[in-house]
Amino acid sequence: xxxxxxxxxxxxxxxxxxxxxxxxxxxxxxxxxxxxxxxxxxxxxxxxxxxxxxxxxxxxxxxxxxxxxxxxxxxxxxxxxxxxxxxxxxxxxxxxxxxxxxxxxxxxxxxxxxxxxxxxxxxxxxxxxxxxxxxxxxxxxxxxxxxxxxxxxxxxxxxxxxxxxxxxxxxxxxxxxxxxxxxxxxxxxxxxxxx
Amino acid sequence: xxxxxxxxxxxxxxxxxxxxxxxxxxxxxxxxxxxxxxxxxxxxxxxxxxxxxxxxxxxxxxxxxxxxxxxxxxxxxxxxxxxxxxxxxxxxxxxxxxxxxxxxxxxxxxxxxxxxxxxxxxxxxxxxxxxxxxxxxxxxxxxxxxxxxxxxxxxxxxxxxxxxxxxxxxxxxxxxxxxxxxxxxxxxxxxxxxxxxxxxxxxxxxxxxxxxxxxxxxxxxxxxxxxxxxxxxxxxxxxxxxxxxxxxxxxxxxxxxxxxxxxxxxxxxxxxxxxxxxxxxxxxxxxxxxxxxxxxxxxxxxxxxxxxxxxxxxxxxxxxxxxxxxxxxxxxxxxxxxxxxxxxxxxxxxxxxxxxxxxxxxxxxxxxxxxxxxxxxxxxxxxxxxxxxxxxxxxxxxxxxxxxxxxxxxxxxxxxxxxxxxxxxxxxxxxxxxxxxxxxxxxxxxxxxxxxxxxxxxxx
Numbered sequence: 001x002x003x004x005x006x007x008x009x010x011x012x013x014x015x016x017x018x019x020x021x022x023x024x025x026x027x028x029x030x031x032x033x034x035x036x037x038x039x040x041x042x043x044x045x046x047x048x049x050x051x052x053x054x055x056x057x058x059x060x061x062x063x064x065x066x067x068x069x070x071x072x073x074x075x076x077x078x079x080x081x082x083x084x085x086x087x088x089x090x091x092x093x094x095x096x097x098x099x100x101x102x103x104x105x106x107x108x109x110x111x112x113x114x115x116x117x118x119x120x121x122x123x124x125x126x127x128x129x130x131x132x133x134x135x136x137x138x139x140x141x142x143x144x145x146x147x148x149x150x151x152x153x154x155x156x157x158x159x160x161x162x163x164x165x166x167x168x169x170x171x172x173x174x175x176x177x178x179x180x181x182x183x184x185x186x187x188x189x190x191x192x193x194x195x
Numbered sequence: 196x197x198x199x200x201x202x203x204x205x206x207x208x209x210x211x212x213x214x215x216x217x218x219x220x221x222x223x224x225x226x227x228x229x230x231x232x233x234x235x236x237x238x239x240x241x242x243x244x245x246x247x248x249x250x251x252x253x254x255x256x257x258x259x260x261x262x263x264x265x266x267x268x269x270x271x272x273x274x275x276x277x278x279x280x281x282x283x284x285x286x287x288x289x290x291x292x293x294x295x296x297x298x299x300x301x302x303x304x305x306x307x308x309x310x311x312x313x314x315x316x317x318x319x320x321x322x323x324x325x326x327x328x329x330x331x332x333x334x335x336x337x338x339x340x341x342x343x344x345x346x347x348x349x350x351x352x353x354x355x356x357x358x359x360x361x362x363x364x365x366x367x368x369x370x371x372x373x374x375x376x377x378x379x380x381x382x383x384x385x386x387x388x389x390x391x392x393x394x395x396x397x398x399x400x401x402x403x404x405x406x407x408x409x410x411x412x413x414x415x416x417x418x419x420x421x422x423x424x425x426x427x428x429x430x431x432x433x434x435x436x437x438x439x440x441x442x443x444x445x446x447x448x449x450x451x452x453x454x455x456x457x458x459x460x461x462x463x464x465x466x467x468x469x470x471x472x473x474x475x476x477x478x479x480x481x482x483x484x485x486x487x488x489x490x491x492x493x494x495x496x497x498x499x500x501x502x503x504x505x506x507x508x509x510x511x512x513x514x515x516x517x518x519x520x521x522x523x524x525x526x527x528x529x530x531x532x533x534x535x536x537x538x539x540x541x542x543x544x545x546x547x548x549x550x551x552x553x554x555x556x557x558x559x560x561x562x563x564x565x566x567x568x569x570x571x572x573x574x575x576x577x578x579x580x581x582x583x584x585x586x587x588x589x590x591x592x593x594x595x596x597x598x599x600x601x602x603x604x605x606x607x608x609x610x611x612x613x614x615x616x617x618x619x620x621x622x623x624x625x626x627x628x629x630x631x632x633x634x635x636x637x638x639x640x641x642x643x644x645x646x647x648x649x650x651x652x653x654x655x
Contacts, residue, residue: 095538123448133561133576133583133606134649135430136532136539138443138450138474139488139495139516146490165448166472170427171403 073117078192086113087122087190090148091183095132097143099151103188107148110190111155121194124148126166127173129182134168141166148188163193240347241374242319242340244288250318250374252287253295254278257323257334258303269332269359270325276360277321277336279414280367280381284615285638286374290317309344317341319374323366331355334362338370348373360416380611383413384654385618386421386431386440387629391646394425403427406649408442410457413611413631413653415642421457428453430475433654434482434502440652441476441485452476452487454502466504477520478502486510486520486529497531499546510548521563521573522546530554530563530573541575541588554588555595562607566614567655570634574598574608574617585619587634598636610634611653618642618651 073086087110090103099107114120126141126148145164153159173189174181244250254277257270275292282289295315301307301322312320323336331353338348348370352362364381371379388406395404408431411418422428427445434441434454444453444463450472453463467473471491478485479499486499492509495516500507511517515535522529527546532539533553541555541563559578566572577586577597582604588595599605603623610617611631616638618631629642629651642651 131581133539133559135475135519135576135607136516136534136559136561138429139518139532139534142472142490142495143516146493163449164472165445165450167427170406170429 081192089187089189092186097147107151121161123163123191125189127187128169129185130169137168141168249288252319253290253317254321260326266327273363276363312341336366378613386410387651389646389648431652435655437654443474480526488518523565524567564609566610570614576606607650609653612655618653
């Protein structure tokens, strides 16, 4: 298990550095590079054919100097983990506990994380926007959390790792009364409770 | 909740009034005065108004038999509260108290200036006395038929000095019963959930305001907290005997049914025993059972159990959500909410789960409450726009009417024990507050003034 976690960490690190590099490359001013050597056979009449575009310079592959032995997620406390959770929330349509396609995609991502972190136990909180009545929303939240849990189980996450709770509309993430706020509050929220 | 023990539900014991149902001899009429012999007793006791009009009542300040501040204050406030209590049921025309400030206070029941009261147009006059004896008040009250200058009601009450309002409430309920054969609700109470103490728990996700259960007198006086658990508590429901409140409590982040015996310093009981998630308890009218909804079999369904948690039984079997049960006054039927047609609607079923039928067909209907006799009505939350209004469905005729009309959102109705009033939550003033209103939509009264308040329940 430890080994697998390290392996995946390497991958993550590599991806991370690539992202960092590409981000830098975009932002940095163009660097003076040696001009490509002229083509062996220069065209007879310059101007008829445009000069060949400069070949992209192949950068040396980015190699992390040393594999970093620290598993960042493993060192975080539960509070730190949940503050910036690797398990993204999934969102629902109004008065619905059906999982839209993007919710299913997020659940697939979450399932992958949970498979890497086999010791994690989570609670899925079902939340609703403020437009429904408080009492009925308790049931709607219950069904939203249950729908997310069932989907995770279908992706191979053990049932005993996933608890649910409905908070109805009691704990909105965004107290506003705009459609954007409502959309944010119609969610199944993932809380890591043990690791 | 492991190391941190539940705080006992902290409630100051209510000043209880022992009603010495000790009939005072009517003080004024001398024994020699002959009664009209053929007049039936009921007519003799019942004070009538002018034909077609309700009897007009006056309640001057009670007579303080003592000069201390407390006694004089009680004499004034008991009269005012009694006036308010009698006005609440709208059985009498209550003559405004300031219009008779000039009528000299009687020094004793024997010196009532009846002619002055007759000039004012009073049919009924309530005279009372307050005497402080050690730590108790002795309160006497008489109801006079002004025309006949005759007492038709007279009683003495003894109780603690901490809550003088209960004297007025008791007198009001007894006068309503004697004069109108009406069960008054002046001694009943409200329970509701509130965030007023601004307590919150710092959870793993966000700082979250908790809600606790609060109680108050029916008129909003004596608001006090009934739970002290620092967690989310919702949907309180008074036991029929008024000693306990069942509610939805998030114990260890898991919703369950709690029962708090609010006048005892004891931790709540958990009759559903944490089997699945359990919500929205409702006492059967005889107090022996609790209906509630639970996901214990995977889907929100209605269950019923004995009040001690034994004999749990599932009543609904549908893949939709079946939630928020409410008993009929006879205990033979249960109203509930189901979204089996796609949106929440009100349904009825027999108490064994049979004979399910849908009674609302609108965009959104939630939280039924069933009126006690003599009315056979179900009030519920009905969507009427962006918000909700209180609707009332007549079970016999199927007729439906609204009693609120789009001022804010109006939700979570609960009938009073006599079926004549409802408590509900309204956002008409911005925040969520508890109001009471007559079943005819008149007599709106604001109960809460601080915090946000939700899901009222009116005691039997």
